[in-house]
Amino acid sequence: MFGLDKKDASLLLIVAVLVAFAPFFLNPFPEGSAMAQFNAGYPDLMQRFVIFGIFAIGFNILFGLTGYLSFGHAAFLGVGSYAAVWMFKLLSMNVIPAIILAVIVAGIFALIIGYVSLRRSGIYFSILTLAFAQMSFALAYSVLTPITGGETGLQLALNDPRILSAATTGGNIPVPALFGFEMRSSTQWAVGDWLFTFNVGYYFAAIIMLCSFYLSIRIFRSPFGMMLRAIKSNQQRLNYTGLNSRPYTLAAFVISGMYAGLAGGLMASMDPLAGAERMFWTASGEVVLMTILGGVGTLIGPVLGAGLIKYMENIISKINSDILHTWFAFLPDGLEDVVVTLIYPFIGKGWHLTLGIVFMLVVIFLPGGLVEGGQRVSRLFGRKKKAHDPKNATTEPAE
Template identity: 65%
Template sequence: MLKTFRTSDRTLMVLFTIFVLAAPLIMAPLGAGYPDLMQRFAIYGIFAIGFNILFGLTGYLSFGHAAFLGVGSYSAVWMLKLLSINIVPAIIFAVVVSGLFALLIGFISLRRSGIYFSILTLAFAQMSYNLAYSVLTPITNGETGLQLDLTDPRILDTVNETSQVASPSFLGLEMGDTAVVQFLGMDLQFNVGFYISALILIGMFYLSLRIFRSPFGMILRAVKSNQTRLNYTGFNSRPYTLTAFVISGMYAGLAGALLVCMDPLAGADRMQWTASGEVVLMTIMGGAGTLIGPVLGAGIIKYFENIFSRINESVVEGWFSALPDGVTDFLTAVVSPFLGSGWHISLGLIFMLVVIFLPGGLVEGASRIMNLVRRLSQTRKTTSSPSVARPLGDDESPEEPPPGSVNTRES
């Protein structure tokens, strides 16, 4: 049974909800408020939260989670092609299929632990990736990828009499619909697809929070702490780890379905090992085993991928244009390799620094800063209010030292 909601958890949930819904306004000054990137922030946040349920709680490191992301994408596209352009059936079907696929892979892979488990999941993911390009081409459409077409039947929808391919929608609202609002000289873009993804992200974060605080989550932490000792007590932990694996796979399938709902194209590239490695980086950078860390890590990596990769040498020169020419050329030559096409170098350096100095991720760094500020404020309060000695009254005398002690007072 789930524990009651604590005050701190309620506060965290409220702050997280406000931040997610206000993200376009917050990220606009950083050049990241446009719909496509905001959608990716939310979707990959869901992906990372699901991975954290497995890795953060049980310690089982999967290098094959991209397989569930790809399976979810393919499943969603088929529902959009055959059933309805409405995203709800596509999302439900993708989550169910991904869960069944995760059940199959988890049942086999969880017979081993440690590096052997990681290698097994990687092998399954690579096998799925290669099958999508070969045997399963009639289902995946091979290298071209699976996408919507004018000839799709969609048995629940009316006949499409236009010459344009229908776009995924929800309650009549297309995912690409965007309202532009002027605010402080900025064009704020409020996109339907982002807010649907954001609401789902908030719901998945809430579910993750409840799992973390539940007895089920405590058992998963015990598995991470010492699974061998837990098994020696006669407790069978395998059903719990398998359940965590399936839940994590369903999160990944949900993220894959949302990617298709925003851009109705599913390709096997989403099942590559690089996609699995990316979600590992997101979780570790933000803070594995924490609630907010994976979402933070996903946002940072997607920001680097979409913003830093666009900064070219001319932009860097503009940053240092006020300096002398020689200094400008030198700084441009030093900084440019880390931006644009070299954004991976910057991200790699940041990841190395986080792993070396903040093993608990950026959440640990924020916690250290908060503790330091708290200690400094307490020290300042202590030094600003020193104790004042009270003068003795006429009928009072200094306390005599106890017998046997050395009297240091002058006689």
């Protein structure tokens, strides 16, 4: 169905089920218990999971298929956010026009940057994209302050025109909504000690993520995707056969940029503010990490990588030494302090250290990312699979 073979269809189905029931299994611990610290089922983080999932899926279309490592992808995310917030300021608080404009603007931006950068490949391409992204960041941060809000970020104001909808609601700025469904509104469902939150914005972003995921499967399995893979395996040979590979790479770059713009537009829809830091080079690096961590060139990998990094960023970074002391309070005093001192550098603001270690372990022992880990586990426990697995063919170590 949908033109997918059975394997891809079941993968899409698995993702759909995971996403639909995320509020349940991201909140596995009862409220008030010591483990509630690790619950991730609150709207903001769930939205981030799927939005960065879209970002990483898009990045994977470029990096996973063509092998071109763009180090400036965050610029498209930022441009998308700015476009979306401007739509909220000028047109209406409906998220649809905002997201459409975000995708279009990011696409045009990607076309310009891609046209220039794709004249080179390999490290030169990476550096060119990095340079463009840093230029965009610097422009957004200071020179273009009237358009981007500079350091403060672009925000909504009470006196924005919003020509298609009411400029204010009860003396306050209206919130982004989809035909009356406010993105931030949530429903809580208490089952015993458990509390599950269902958020409109999350499900809206999730549906878009599923569509993006489906589109990405179609691209992977299409002749176009095959051509992109040919570029990755040997671009020179492709050129010698008389094919011009530039239009293909440019198309992949623009598609990938539009995915990033979509993610940026969604981010602005969930939280109507666009800041220049979104375009900083560390943000571009983050999506590279997500993709490699999950598995370059695999379908589901980037989504898993995005989830893992966002989880660590939001959950591990919030553990502070007081919390550690309560966890290890059962130990004798001296021992407790030793244990806390040993763990402390890896939590709180030290979450980058933990991320670095996880990243190193994955790259060294699981070059195919989390997806390869999953495959190894399933091979260990599952029945003998047929020797040729089409997905294994795509798990290649990161460059």
